[in-house]
Amino acid sequence: MIGAIVGDIVGSRFEGSLFQQEPIELKNPVCDFTDDTVLTMAVAESLVRGHEPSDSYRRWWAKYPNRGYGACFSQWARNPEARANESTSNGGAMRVSPIAIMCTGQDQVIKICREYTKPTHNTAEALNGAEAIAVLTWFSMVKPDLSFLRTVATTDYYRLDQSIKDYEADQKFELRCNDTVPKAIAAVLEAKCFEDAMINAVKIGGDVDTIACMAGGMAENIWGIPPSLGDWAWDKLPMEMRGLMEDLYRVSGRKIVFDGIEKEQTLAKPSLLERFKSAIAG
Numbered sequence: 001m002i003g004a005i006v007g008d009i010v011g012s013r014f015e016g017s018l019f020q021q022e023p024i025e026l027k028n029p030v031c032d033f034t035d036d037t038v039l040t041m042a043v044a045e046s047l048v049r050g051h052e053p054s055d056s057y058r059r060w061w062a063k064y065p066n067r068g069y070g071a072c073f074s075q076w077a078r079n080p081e082a083r084a085n086e087s088t089s090n091g092g093a094m095r096v097s098p099i100a101i102m103c104t105g106q107d108q109v110i111k112i113c114r115e116y117t118k119p120t121h122n123t124a125e126a127l128n129g130a131e132a133i134a135v136l137t138w139f140s141m142v143k144p145d146l147s148f149l150r151t152v153a154t155t156d157y158y159r160l161d162q163s164i165k166d167y168e169a170d171q172k173f174e175l176r177c178n179d180t181v182p183k184a185i186a187a188v189l190e191a192k193c194f195e196d197a198m199i200n201a202v203k204i205g206g207d208v209d210t211i212a213c214m215a216g217g218m219a220e221n222i223w224g225i226p227p228s229l230g231d232w233a234w235d236k237l238p239m240e241m242r243g244l245m246e247d248l249y250r251v252s253g254r255k256i257v258f259d260g261i262e263k264e265q266t267l268a269k270p271s272l273l274e275r276f277k278s279a280i281a282g
């Protein structure tokens, strides 16, 4: 989850921009958290404290308005009687990283992800996009192997027949899951480290904060987050968000089932989590 937040913050200043060439500066003073972070917090709080997902989305939206929400989401959030949104956008997929952390098996990830996506993104495309990110983020925790993750992604979700170079050559701003979720997955599969995944997301262009956010949740589990980048993003978050993340990671240490074998859940590179714990204590 922390990786997703780092991605949102890194990507914030590139949202809607195209054609970024290397060297790409990831840490810039104007970077800040956006709707992706706020609604990821809403999912985390709902999971940790047992709140109803829709209530949690609306409460966090009201608490942090003007963070770049989509117009349809804001309309839905404003009206407690609103019915589920028929949206194909990546707004459901961007906030699922806490689900991966809290779930003990793939089937549970899929079930919980549906419950958290449906209220605001009730289309086959959006449900599939959110599920793809949640499942791949979960698998990146239990089997952080890029060729395995590619197989899961191409077997169950997307063709992934375009590379970062292809995306760079054909840049556009698009919010749909069928466009942006494969881009986030490619950003990770073509990376060699966490920072690489972030740079790939920036080079893809368009909805960069959300692409980097979706990629960041997976990249964190595969490589860990470089402390300088993690600390920099951490300092930009309000105390209540830091405390919530600490709670989420603490309650998540449980048994998981993978390949029919029960094993200890290993996530949140311990050194990184310790740093964050001491930051909270301090």
Ligand SMILES: [Mg+2]
Pocket: 034, 035, 036, 067, 068, 209, 210
């Ligand atoms: Mg955003």
